Amino acid sequence: MLQLELTYAQEDPAHDLEIEAINREAFGPGRFTRAAYRIREGGPHDRSLSFVALQGGIVIGSVRMTHVRIGATPALLLGPLAVRPEWKNRGIGRALMRMAMEAARLAGHRLVVLVGDEPYYGPFGFRKVEPGRILMPASVDPNRLLACEFTPRALENVSGLVRHADRA
DSSP states (O other): OOOOOEEEEEOOGGGHHHHHHHHHHHHOGGGGGSHHHHHHTTSOOOGGGOEEEEETTEEEEEEEEEEEEETTEEEEEEEEEEEOGGGTTSSHHHHHHHHHHHHHHHTTOOEEEEESOHHHHGGGTOEEOOTTTEEOSSOOOGGGEEEEESSTTTTTTOOEEEEEGGGO
16 A cells, blocks of 8 residues: 655645635635635735645645734734644644744744634644734634734734735
């Protein structure tokens, strides 16, 4: 039996169709109405901070980072993070997270936000944002709005609407 190697790489435009298929499978048609998707509609994500997991050259997982502004403060929006169902619970999502977060930190970014579950994202440094401080363009469960500060107190005076940096 031929065993294909699992590899990780920076996202490339050639991966776009496979990534869209993974996101469609993971989040369904309702993804278009979510707050984070509305922000990402404002412009491109940053491929230098976005990564894929590949099995024999086929994309099986993906994570993306998008430049945003929260009020006047520059930040990154992490997501979507998705792994094909048959590859879940093997550490692939966590590996993609580590890669994206380290790339963002090394690039000098101070703050990353996302909408997700704190038990999963907490080990990466994400904590709940004080309710009402950061506003999304659509309804979001306030318990799922999380932030990770690469710089101490990076979130201290941050408030306002999250929008794509190209729309700021």
